[in-house]
Amino acid sequence: MALKILLADPSNEWLASTSAYLKQLLYEVEIVNTGKKAQLALYNGEFFAVVLNLDIKNHSGLEVLKFVRTKHVGQRVVVTVENAEMLKSEELSAEKLVKLGASEIMIRPFTMEQLKDVLEGQQSIDDLVKNIPKYTGSVEEVEVAESDANFTRVKIEEFYTGKAILFNVYIQLGPNKYVKILYSGDTFSLDRLNRYKNEKGVKYLYFHNADRRKYIQYSNYLASKIITSDKVSGQAKVKMLKATAEKLIEEVYSVGLKPQAVEESRQLAKNMYELLENQQDLFKVLKEFQEFDPNAYTHSYSVTFFATAIIKQFEWQSKVMIETAAMACLLHDIGKIKMPKELMCKRPEEMTQGELELYKKHPLFADEILSGNLMIGQNIRQIILQHHEYFDGTGFPYGLKGNKVLTISNIISLCDDLVHSMLKDQITPPEALKRIILNERLVKRYNSLILENFMKVFVDPAKVMKNHPLPSNSRMVPKKREAS
């Protein structure tokens, strides 16, 4: 069943061309050129999304938005505005529009491709599953010759099973040579997966880059289902979030921070919070966590994992704070996409003077990228901008000092050093932390409270004495014991 979209815009020309474009993408489209007709259409039908030009007349765009908010709660509305100037008044600020129910705001001029991305970003798992053409034929393995550049891969043990597959899945035979083993709509059983893994020695499953967003959305959704379950180990949950985060960051680095990636980052941040909140044995995983893939995607996830665990130890921590920090951590190095690829994983100590100067701009590049994204809050931008500022003033880009450096940013810089140290020397997190503490130059970079809280992360909550002077909300003190 096709998803239905209502286009409400005063320009008949725009309506005609956009409608033709969306129909090609298999959407069903209804068009209206006045606000009144938009309300009538909403009254008579159900729409997956409404694309509403705020400039529409005869019931203004704002009136339609208010109508949707009161009469059609939950309706997705993509609001389009003629120019950025329009959002400068208080009445029409982006924040106000979001409060009024805009699920996305697009500023003209935008391309059809951008509209397509936004609409895809609005699709829930249900929408996604509903629209997947189900494969009903018998599963035949088909060999295909196709460029490696078109594929992305995940470790076979990190791929989900028992659920409908939303895209074709391949295994690699050799360079530019693949076998299609699963079709979109098919289900992957654990048995079959184990056969590939154990009998054929398959280490990775491949799918097209274009399907990466579906993989992220689906595995993020599955993670949200298991994250509070007692039956799944902390280790397995961490792995699942890791696999999702890595693909998410890969997607952001490859095609930019599109609306769906922002949405999925938010979901992942929520999952991260739930993991920290509910998993009493997480300290074990944190202690042993060693992820030595030297790539930028794994790096960002590892930083997210440790940084949020430290924040959880602070008295002032809250759900919002942890989710905000997790978002910032996932995207902290996004500025690096403006640097040459070979610099992405290079450490400052290995760089030439010219490279180093460019590298030191990556927090500023990040700020530039994020400033164009209305869905990323100012607080996240600030954290990222400061993620290499140090407590002793030796950081960059501004050399801020002491309390001028945001605590969350300082935590990220500590985790950044920690993760690099783990990778370089192939050591466990507690060992890497010890090295940082024993290094006089490094230890001055961080607010000592952060280091103290980091040590607490590795402690078994069950061994903490009831009267131990810890923050009342510390996850180290098990809730049940507190009550007794």
Ligand SMILES: [Fe+2]
């Ligand atoms: Fe960085």
Ligand SMILES: [Fe+2]
């Ligand atoms: Fe980093």
